[in-house]
Amino acid sequence: MVSDPLSPTETRRYARHLVLKGMGGGGQQALKAARVLVVGAGGLGSPAIAYLAGAGVGTLGIADHDVIGLSNLQRQVIHTSAGVGMSKAESAEKFAQALNPEVSVRLHPIAVTADNAAAIMAEYDLVLDGTDNLVTRRAVAAAAQALARPLVSGAVSMFDGQVSVFAPGGPQFADLYPAAASDDDLPSCEVTGVLGPLTGVIGTLMAMEAIKLITGLGEPLIGRVLTYDSQGARFAEFSF
Template sequence: MASDPLSAAETRRYARHLVLKGMGGRGQQALKAARVLVVGAGGLGSPAIAYLAAAGVGTLGIIDNDTVSLSNLQRQMIHTTAGIGMGKAASAERFVQALNPEITVRLHTERLTPATAAAILADYDLVLDGTDNLATRRAVAAAAEALQRPLVSGAVSMFDGQVTVFVPDGPRFADLYPEAASDDDLPSCEATGILGPLTGVIGTLMAMEAIKLLTGIGEPLIGRVLTYDSQGARFSEFSF
């Protein structure tokens, strides 16, 4: 991926990245050249969008067909009370433009389905999935696998969360979530609740994994699931 040189304003904006050993100008240029899609602008998508925008991802796609409601604001921190009733994708764009006008935002306000997923994902280099149902998650994973796109996947429930990374030729989504698994087997956020800051922890970890994949820094969570127990303040890991 190639991108234009950093402007004077970008050099100041990303100064802490540019002096960071392992990131530097090369890493920042990789972020600027990247096209990243965030599926879902809710609890997990909100912090992921915020940190990817702040980090300088050159093109940030946001897909969500839902609207902002009052009950979202306890955890979906890029949306505001004034934005209630507004489309989440448009609300997210407003946040991003206010935070970092240097990047390009692409909005997708249609519902992602198995029939539309591949066409949407095809324009991006990397995908983050923060949706809350297995049907959509399977559609995203199948399209990412078919297109050979890395996928950062996060999930939360009540007090616990997890994040992992799928890449071409690595363990597959179906290895972690068997076809027999159903949304009927999983507790819904509406029914069981969710601790607000938990989504911030997992969503921020998703942004971290995306930045690592784009810049080549560190060891991504490929074939590994990082779990977080907020009540016990413990991180754990298992391989699959």
């Protein structure tokens, strides 16, 4: 898809991208033409939405059916105390538009399920999943695979997080999470907690992978999982 030329305002806004070797005008044009869906506007979706909006993704979809709770604000940094009780999707739109009015935001304030995931995702080129349960993550992954859409997937628990990319032709979500895996086997954030800045690290890495996929920069995490141990300040990687 070819986007419209950058306006003088956009040229100033994205000046640090335009002078960046490997990105330049071509990369910024690719970002402007991109249609990206973020599923989940919580701990991982918050930094992903912030950096994708700031980077100039032309169309940013936000899917989340939940409302803001006070306990969310320790890590979901695009929302505010004044927004408690407000739709997370609408709050995320308000943040993204205030940060960058050049971005077109589309809201999907509904739960993403196996029944509607493909219909929601069909209008986008790339999907980021920051949800916190395997049922939704499997539905998103299955739809992305069926539609041949790249999927950037992140997860966090307590002090640790991980991010990976599932792309057409490469290893898929089911290769990493077998059908036998269940949410009952995984600790929930409500029970075990999660360190706030950890979600910022992983969500920002998700935005980075999305930008790489859109612009062709670097080597995306396709078939690889990047893990982060916040207590030990260590990154590690494994292939699958």
